[in-house]
Every structure is written in structure tokens, then in C-alpha cells.
Amino acid sequence: xxxxxxxAWFKSDTYPIPLxxxxxxxxxxxxxxxxxxVLFQEEEKLGGNRMVIYRCEGIIQGLQKLFELKYxxxxxxxxxxxx
Amino acid sequence: xxxxxxxxxxxxxxxxxxxxxxxxxxxxxIDLREIPSIVGGDQEKRHGIVLAKSIPAKKxxxxxxxSVHSAREKCPQLVSVPPNYPRYVLASDAMIRIxxxxxxxxxxxxxxEAFLDFSGRGENFMDAAFRLKEEVKESLGFxxxxxxxxxxxxxxxxxxxxxxxxxxxxxxxxxxxxxxSLPVRDLFMVGSRTEKKLQSxxxxxxxxxxxxxxxxxxxxxxxxxxxxxxxxxxxxxxxxKNGLIPLKSVGNSTxxxxxxxxxxxxxxxLLAISEMIGxxxxxxxxxxxxxxxxxxxxxxxxxxxxRKLITPTNCTNTIYRVSRELFxxxxxxxxxxxxxxxxxxxxxxxxxxxSILESYNKKEELLDRTIDNIRLxxxxxxxxxxxxxxxxxxxxxxxxxxxxxxxxxxxxx
Numbered sequence: 279x280x281x282x283x284x285x286a287w288f289k290s291d292t293y294p295i296p297l298x299x300x301x302x303x304x305x306x307x308x309x310x311x312x313x314x315x316v317l318f319q320e321e322e323k324l325g326g327n328r329m330v331i332y333r334c335e336g337i338i339q340g341l342q343k344l345f346e347l348k349y350x351x352x353x354x355x356x357x358x359x360x361x
Numbered sequence: 362x363x364x365x366x367x368x369x370x371x372x373x374x375x376x377x378x379x380x381x382x383x384x385x386x387x388x389x390x391i392d393l394r395e396i397p398s399i400v401g402g403d404q405e406k407r408h409g410i411v412l413a414k415s416i417p418a419k420k421x422x423x424x425x426x427x428s429v430h431s432a433r434e435k436c437p438q439l440v441s442v443p444p445n446y447p448r449y450v451l452a453s454d455a456m457i458r459i460x461x462x463x464x465x466x467x468x469x470x471x472x473x474e475a476f477l478d479f480s481g482r483g484e485n486f487m488d489a490a491f492r493l494k495e496e497v498k499e500s501l502g503f504x505x506x507x508x509x510x511x512x513x514x515x516x517x518x519x520x521x522x523x524x525x526x527x528x529x530x531x532x533x534x535x536x537x538x539x540x541x542s543l544p545v546r547d548l549f550m551v552g553s554r555t556e557k558k559l560q561s562x563x564x565x566x567x568x569x570x571x572x573x574x575x576x577x578x579x580x581x582x583x584x585x586x587x588x589x590x591x592x593x594x595x596x597x598x599x600x601x602k603n604g605l606i607p608l609k610s611v612g613n614s615t616x617x618x619x620x621x622x623x624x625x626x627x628x629x630x631l632l633a634i635s636e637m638i639g640x641x642x643x644x645x646x647x648x649x650x651x652x653x654x655x656x657x658x659x660x661x662x663x664x665x666x667x668r669k670l671i672t673p674t675n676c677t678n679t680i681y682r683v684s685r686e687l688f689x690x691x692x693x694x695x696x697x698x699x700x701x702x703x704x705x706x707x708x709x710x711x712x713x714x715x716s717i718l719e720s721y722n723k724k725e726e727l728l729d730r731t732i733d734n735i736r737l738x739x740x741x742x743x744x745x746x747x748x749x750x751x752x753x754x755x756x757x758x759x760x761x762x763x764x765x766x767x768x769x770x771x772x773x774x
Binding site: 357 | 379382383385386387388389448451452453454455456500501502503
């Protein structure tokens, strides 16, 4: 799981919606990924720690991929959870 | 009171489970619960003891409380992770919120144990316990044991039978089958010393104790004996108390990262602990009437000394002065690794009897209050005593947040 930089839309009535994130590759190059679609979102509170998990679709390096993002409510941090 | 149904909920290897869940949630591929692992103190700072262990670690004979070093000798591939108390408080609070859906009568017994009164709630208690256990596992990610009995004692005994993730009952008619064959040491309130005493007269199991004549136990072990005899027979009727039980004593201790060899340094450590105890007592609006100081030397031998005060106090300077006297009277001059101060016989500080034999200084009280307020507002280290500058000793010592908030009250049900 990797921490990522995120641009998100904080709507008034729902969880924040991820729009676009930036991740550092192994060669230190930065990759920007646009989130085309959020397939579903769900809150989990494992160990009492609230996190929102998103299954998303987007294009990474020319390929359409499915991935999961996590937003940790207590720290306001975004993570790329599964790719 | 005869048809009470009490649940005792006990988190399976609590600190370790919570640590494992947190790590899984943050993308770790390893579940600490499935490998030999422990939550252990910092060896560098010599706080290296095992706080919690996984079930695979238990198979190597690792026990809670032993040193991390000796645990590693038993299992070289052991994984040790440091504790994180705020994380555990979060998990514990989340569990209590789930329990509140099942009954309004909940007693938080420690950070990882709670009693729940399920009497007269209509639903079958086995179904409810199963739902509760599954809900905690499903939504919080860790497993619990639930013991069900007609009182808190039997519920607590039941939750300890076999682990993890199980529900056990222990009602009066089951005591003979389920509890009497257990070694007497497993009974609540029977420690190693009592165990030896009982064994010396041929009492080895809980059943042996239960079948001993009440008068015999009373004349031999007096009131505490009567209590464990009643426990062995499943007799206990304290209510499930909402909220925390009033404290009986306030104490703090520290294991130093280095051995303390001079009187001057030892006094500073005592002062730093006094600062913490004074702060906590004043926060509780209490005063302590008995001060006890205990120290452990580099050979791990510990001894203590205590004194009853003429006037109960919560003044940092007085606590320090008496602790210093007690220390000077008992210290044999060897290197020391562990210090603790404890204040008991707590009374409310609303009003108290002054004594002509002791000086009372209103100004000290005001000073303490002012310093407390500054520390509350600007942080614990905003004002410190100058003697701690460059001393290598923290100006206020003692306690982890979690353990202070939910003390282990093992002797009061």
C-alpha cells in the first residue's frame, strides 16, 4: 500500500470522491492517473479506524486498469491499496 | 437476582490482534496472528517485555511478561512489533459502541474486557452472543471470547475456557463439570502465593476448594479465604456497574534506560514521578494518605517502604519530600533500574483536617494549580523545573495514556 497525492471532490452529502492522483514510480518519475469511474465505495472500521475504500477504473500508462484506493478519515491521507 | 444473564467479553490476544488488524488495513500481506509474533516494549530503553503474543508464539512457550530477549531465544524467527496505545484505545472504544447495541448495562473492566448485563432482554442469550461475536469480527476485524454466566465471576471464568473466537456458558448447574476439575490457580483472585498455601493443605483443584468446609477456610485464611471459597462455589453478586470504578490508589513507575547510581539522580527521578502523581491526584480532586516508594536494583531485586501521612496530600512538593525520605531510609547504595511511587488511602480534597504537627502552605497549593493550568494549556513540558535541564531525565515521568484511562482492575469485579 502506497501513500499518494490526491485531488478529490468533497461533496456536502457523501464521502469525498477521488478525481485524480499522482504516484511516484520506482524510478522516481511521477505518474498522474485520472479516475474515470468509481465502481463502488464502502466504509470499513477495522480496529475502530475508519477508512473509505473505493474500487475505481482508470488508465495507467496507456492501459485501462482496476484499482482500489483508501481514504483514512483520521489522518486525511489517501493510499493506493491494490493495483 | 436469581435469573441474571451476564456476558464477559474478552478480546483474544488484544494488543496483538489490534496491531495485526491495523497492519492488514494498511496493506500488510502478513497477519501477525498467524505467525509467531509479539507486541513488545523497546529493548533499547530496557522496556523489553512481552506485552501480548500470538497463538503460534504461545506454542513456543512464550509467556506475557517475560523479556523480549528470552522470547527470542525460544523462537529466533519471532516478529516483535512496538505497542501503540492510542490505536488500542480506538479499537476498544469501537467495540464498546457495538456492545451498547445489545444492552445499556456495560462495565468496562479493562481496555480489552467488558461485562454486559443481558438479563431480561427477551432474546435468547446464545443467539445474541453469537450475533455480537460475529458483528465484532465482521466490522472490526478481531475476534473475542464471550463467557456467559449468572454473575460476573462465572462469566469471566467461562470466557477463559478455550480460545479464540468462542462462546462458553457457566451456570450454577455446570460448575461441577466445567470448573471443579480446573487447577485452583485458574480461579479469579488466586495468585501464585495463595496457590502454594492451598496446595500445602492438599487443595489442588477448584473443586477441592469448593468442597472444603467454609468454617475451616475462614479460620485458616480469614476473610480473603472466604471470598475465594465463595468464588469456587460460584457465589458472587456484584452488579454490572456503568462507568469506571473509583480508583483506590494512584501510582506511577518507570524503568530507566540506564542504571541510576547517585543519590542526586535518584532524587530527580522521584521528583519527576511525583510531578505526574501530583498532577493526576489534583485532576481527580483527591488526596492520598499513604505514600509508598518501591525500587528495583540492577540485580532485579526489589524492595519498598511506606508511610502514613498525618494530613493527606496532593501537593507535588510534599509527595516528593516524603518519597525522598522513604528512599533515603531504604536505599543501600546499589545501582537502580526501576522506581515507583504509589499513593493510596485516597480521600476527596473538599475539606480535610489540618494538623498542628505539619505545616500547611496555601501558596504551594496555588502554585500547583497554576502550573497544572499552564501545562494543560501549553503542553506538559511548557514549564519544567530547572534541575532537569541537561540531566538526561524527563521532567515528568510515568504512565501510558491507555493504561491510565482504563486501569487493570483485576482485584475488584
